[in-house]
Amino acid sequence: MRNDSRLSRMLHVLLHMARHDGPMTSEAIAAMLRTNAVVVRRTMAGLRDAGYVRSEKGHGGGWVIACDLEHLSLLDVHRAVGGPRLFVIGNEHANPDCAVEQLVNEAVEDALDEAEALLEKRLAAVSLAELSRGFDVRCAGLS
Amino acid sequence: MRNDSRLSRMLHVLLHMARHDGPMTSEAIAAMLRTNAVVVRRTMAGLRDAGYVRSEKGHGGGWVIACDLEHLSLLDVHRAVGGPRLFVIGNEHANPDCAVEQLVNEAVEDALDEAEALLEKRLAAVSLAELSRGFDVRCAGLS
């Protein structure tokens, strides 16, 4: 499969929305992401269902942030876009008959589970607001 | 893409080979993995190039282990099968023009890099010999 870039795309969009007055249309967002407006709607739908953004139809419509970015973590966004699959690698059979394969599966899964836990911990530790402040700092030439 | 199960498949095979006298043919291994002999040859080729196994043609030919399993880690196998890609998720553009996107990419990559480092550390910490001993212990009903 191709890279799942929904998380980084949505983070990108949310930071722009945070610095933008008024709604942003899917077309404008799509231009920003260099993609299609339908892809934007499809991906943003997850954020909308989670209550992180709102969408308005008609003239002057578009997408607006509907939550406190201080309490929105990267992990929240990851989950909202429905990105449960993290790893490319994995076992072939979930519940093999072969005892050797069972042992191998456990060994691989243990390592993957640990890595997944760490990744989620790291994603949960950063809020969108912090990310946004990081941008301010960088633009001010202080880092 | 489908799951990359090359690592767990090769671990499975290596443990069986360690308990098997004489060469194992690709056909026999394929039956074990419930797959095709060509897939076996293709995947085992990486292990052969790394010097972990050897292959012999003709009558009585097949695959044999050519290294000390005590010093062969899960990470060695992972690398030998050419599995550099670990994560499904990632950034859309490697070197974006947009400063916001750059910051987002760094944040996501930092988290992924940490998780990858931990995973590799865990894979490097277990040798095939240890795995094999774990199997002995389990079969003896001691765990």
Next chain:
DNA sequence: AATCATGTAACATTAGAAGTATCATGACTA
């Protein structure tokens, strides 16, 4: 009523692992 914007459905594209068929090559056996 016309326009703008989202919502949704349907289908094509893409990337990489896996599955498959075929033939060449080399090794052992009779």
Next chain:
DNA sequence: TAGTCATGATACTTCTAATGTTACATGATT
């Protein structure tokens, strides 16, 4: 030396999920 067995290599097809694209329905604003 011929026949068989096994790997080596090539050239496809299949599979899966994200992404790209087209088309149309729906609702809000002017």
